[in-house]
Amino acid sequence: MQQEIQAFLLVPKDSDFTIKNIPFGVASKADGLPFPATIIGDSVINLAKLEELGYFNGPLFSTLGSKVFDNGNLNKFVSLSRPYWKEVRSQIQSLFSTGSQLENNKEVLAQVITPVQDTKNHLPITIGEYTDFYSSKNHAFNMGSIIRGPDNAMQPNWYHLPVGYHGRRSSIVVDGTDIRRPWGQVKAPTAEKPSFTKCKRLDYELEIGAVIGGAPNNLGEPIRVNQAEDRVFGFVILNDWSARDVQVWEYVPLGPFGAKNFASTISPWIVTIEALEPFRIQLPEQDPEPFVYLKEKNHTSFDINLEVLIGTEKTPELEHFTTSNFKYMYWSVNQQIAHHSVTGCNIQPGDLFGSGTISGTTKDGRGCLMEYTWNGKEPLVLKSGEQRLFLEDGDVLEMRGFAGEGENRVGFGRCKGKILPALDENYFQQ
Amino acid sequence: MQQEIQAFLLVPKDSDFTIKNIPFGVASKADGLPFPATIIGDSVINLAKLEELGYFNGPLFSTLGSKVFDNGNLNKFVSLSRPYWKEVRSQIQSLFSTGSQLENNKEVLAQVITPVQDTKNHLPITIGEYTDFYSSKNHAFNMGSIIRGPDNAMQPNWYHLPVGYHGRRSSIVVDGTDIRRPWGQVKAPTAEKPSFTKCKRLDYELEIGAVIGGAPNNLGEPIRVNQAEDRVFGFVILNDWSARDVQVWEYVPLGPFGAKNFASTISPWIVTIEALEPFRIQLPEQDPEPFVYLKEKNHTSFDINLEVLIGTEKTPELEHFTTSNFKYMYWSVNQQIAHHSVTGCNIQPGDLFGSGTISGTTKDGRGCLMEYTWNGKEPLVLKSGEQRLFLEDGDVLEMRGFAGEGENRVGFGRCKGKILPALDENYFQQ
Ligand SMILES: [Ca+2]
Ligand SMILES: [Ca+2]
Ligand SMILES: [Mg+2]
Numbered sequence A, B: 001m002q003q004e005i006q007a008f009l010l011v012p013k014d015s016d017f018t019i020k021n022i023p024f025g026v027a028s029k030a031d032g033l034p035f036p037a038t039i040i041g042d043s044v045i046n047l048a049k050l051e052e053l054g055y056f057n058g059p060l061f062s063t064l065g066s067k068v069f070d071n072g073n074l075n076k077f078v079s080l081s082r083p084y085w086k087e088v089r090s091q092i093q094s095l096f097s098t099g100s101q102l103e104n105n106k107e108v109l110a111q112v113i114t115p116v117q118d119t120k121n122h123l124p125i126t127i128g129e130y131t132d133f134y135s136s137k138n139h140a141f142n143m144g145s146i147i148r149g150p151d152n153a154m155q156p157n158w159y160h161l162p163v164g165y166h167g168r169r170s171s172i173v174v175d176g177t178d179i180r181r182p183w184g185q186v187k188a189p190t191a192e193k194p195s196f197t198k199c200k201r202l203d204y205e206l207e208i209g210a211v212i213g214g215a216p217n218n219l220g221e222p223i224r225v226n227q228a229e230d231r232v233f234g235f236v237i238l239n240d241w242s243a244r245d246v247q248v249w250e251y252v253p254l255g256p257f258g259a260k261n262f263a264s265t266i267s268p269w270i271v272t273i274e275a276l277e278p279f280r281i282q283l284p285e286q287d288p289e290p291f292v293y294l295k296e297k298n299h300t301s302f303d304i305n306l307e308v309l310i311g312t313e314k315t316p317e318l319e320h321f322t323t324s325n326f327k328y329m330y331w332s333v334n335q336q337i338a339h340h341s342v343t344g345c346n347i348q349p350g351d352l353f354g355s356g357t358i359s360g361t362t363k364d365g366r367g368c369l370m371e372y373t374w375n376g377k378e379p380l381v382l383k384s385g386e387q388r389l390f391l392e393d394g395d396v397l398e399m400r401g402f403a404g405e406g407e408n409r410v411g412f413g414r415c416k417g418k419i420l421p422a423l424d425e426n427y428f429q430q
């Protein structure tokens, strides 16, 4: 239905940011204030400036009494609704297509465009609350097999509801932020007593984060599953860093806590449902049939390739060792939203929902090291000969995600973090 | 050390709000905008107006470049630090003591004072994130005994760390808000399959909420336990409403979710550490000795009487049936803060930390119905002859808290909610 469009801005081959994408983020120039932005190729486009200059003049935006992009984050924009999101997206695509009024307007282009290498990314939204699910069957089966053996791998509730827990939003950081190895309490199964130590089983988790938008539901009024997608603004890559040794000791009976709340990293650009629509895929029928509040007319996900790469202090060049895909979901984002609100919880624009670790069906599709190394038993062997059971100081872990190829590629950019050594033990003596 | 002070405002006998208290909240007149406030007796005092009129002119406040109380909430104030909090508190006490410059200034008094019956309370702060702990030994022992029997009541980690989980802040409401009975998935131990139903085991939990203030710690830099109290602005009463039948099915392995996130109620006035100082009490020595990061020089809580009252549709008059106390804590608030941040989590001003249900040593000290009725086996029998295993539609549940008596009483006001019937099942068919 949409006309083929061509950006007049240079889009390098294999760029994540074709004109078919138009993701939303927040950027700044060196020492400048953060501004809402999109990116085409290597050009970061200042949306606050475009709005100020009157370019968002569609039928819906024209009715708004005040600015949307003036606040240094995307929260106001995300709080609107899909028709508004679509209008702005279309206008951006038109403005930067060959033949548009802007193409030869050097003065305006100079005001709104900054080369990506002169910018820095920030969290795209002030996150309201963060919830993490556990919705990939391959991952749940592998983790359950490691802990309880394959015959008891799946907990009784897993096929009936999208299991999830409330996480911590204050420690969510953007791509490129260093991650300090945590201290915590641990107790090995064979140990008589717990000890207080630097984390020895530091892990990542490969996830997709859904950025919630739209008007909040009232407290006490659950979101119907077939209307839930109205509340999905778009997606980011999410690395849910995990301290496995801390987690196994602390999580009974109230769930993960310090093992997760020390940091989570997201990719900087929110890729919208609109951009991902061509990559929507049907998910397999669910058995048992979900309860009415989880029963979707259209049970779908998106065909998004996910990759994990690692670099070490000795061998900094990143090596790709894991390939997964957002299609390996059992519970959809819409089902997660319906379940999150079923008891009455009011879901807010700006909330972030993690998919849970997404694992494929093969060993190189396992979405975390605990799974990949089968709880520290089968090392990941890198080309350099270095081995990893869990992350070591100086390691760089990078996640990438993309759908489609060439001119139709819609990508997420990167989600990267480097492990810093833990604090000295004297820190706690003071 | 402090001089005896006497308010010139009328303070009814047994008022929670003597001049020794000076709690902080947010109020509005009918149809007016919310303003930061304190209360003495039955007089609500507008702090935004006092600030505007230049009354907060102490050495610290004078150095601030901008207003603190101008935002309709207490977040800016709470983000300052104890010396600022003390300065404002002292100034308010002086201003409203007999003999102050204000005593006969009818014009100013008319501007800043509203009778409590002409006001309405709002959430005192925009809550950042909410964490709920599980730190009362009596409660943990009773719950464990119900589930696993007295010999296995305590989980292995319980005596080593303050177990907690991240909760949901969007559904935290202020005293007086009606609570809708949730729908959810449940599975009785004897049932073969789960079902989707109106909650049949609706419960409350009697807790104290610590309101976190002060400057945030950097991500990756834990808060030292002996400095943690700098981060406690004050306390509220917290009712952590709980859907027990939903909880028992959903909580494996990631903890409570929909069973808790449908609503939590707090009392409207934050009572400060300063007001509670005369009621500080030593907690018993901990065995085993806590790890270094949890080892306090001074392991304390506060002697705060806690009460639970119930009214029913048939017998609306509130009946007091439970008495507990904040002294029944095993882990202190400071230990909760140290543990929450030990892996590196950045704790923000405006966060709320729930104590966990606080139970005394006797049956009428049990802080929730699941405990009181021993999981629905021993009914609570009211004076009217009505019985309760769990909460029924139309029930009103009220919590109260106070320390001291007479002119020295420091109270929390009330934390009250009424149970509305669940939604009709057709709601989910649409
Ligand atoms: Ca996760
Ligand atoms: Ca609780
Ligand atoms: Mg995390």
Ligand SMILES: [Mg+2]
Pocket (backbone or CB within 6 Å): B239, B240, B241, B242, B260, B261, B262, B263, B264
């Ligand atoms: Mg609750």
Ligand code: NI
Pocket (backbone or CB within 6 Å): B307, B320
């Ligand atoms: Ni009483």
